[in-house]
Amino acid sequence: MPDNKAKELLIQGGHVVTVDPELGDLPDGDVLVRNGVIAAVGPDLAASTPDAEVIDARGRLVMPGLVDTHRHVWQGAIGGFTRR
Numbered sequence: 001m002p003d004n005k006a007k008e009l010l011i012q013g014g015h016v017v018t019v020d021p022e023l024g025d026l027p028d029g030d031v032l033v034r035n036g037v038i039a040a041v042g043p044d045l046a047a048s049t050p051d052a053e054v055i056d057a058r059g060r061l062v063m064p065g066l067v068d069t070h071r072h073v074w075q076g077a078i079g080g081f082t083r084r
Contacts, residue, residue, distance in 0.1 A: 009033040010047045014057030018064065031064045038064050 009032075016029030018041055030045035031038060041064050047054065 007035055008039075008047045008049055008052035009055070010045060010052050011055045011057045011062055012045075014060045014062035016041060016062045016064065029062070031062055 011031040011033075013028055013030065016026040016031060018025060018029075020041075023041065026041070026043060029041065029043055032040040032045045032047065034048075
């Protein structure tokens with residue numbers, strides 16, 4: 001039977017670099033991820049379910065949307081080198 005509840009991850013209290021000129025950087029911000037998609041970025045966010053995973057990011061840098069740079073950085077370099 002499928003699980004119909006949304007899976008949530010709440011990253012709290014980190015220095016959020018949004019790369020969004022309208023939102024700016026948030027020195028004490030939160031990121032809410034629902035079913036693998038960023039649902040909200042801002043201060044004082046709350047999960048909508050009590051079983052959400054919560055990560056304390058105080059003292060850490062948080063960059064929403066930055067995915068697996070270890071892999072993508074070198075793949076980009078190799079891709080540019082091999083295309084002729």
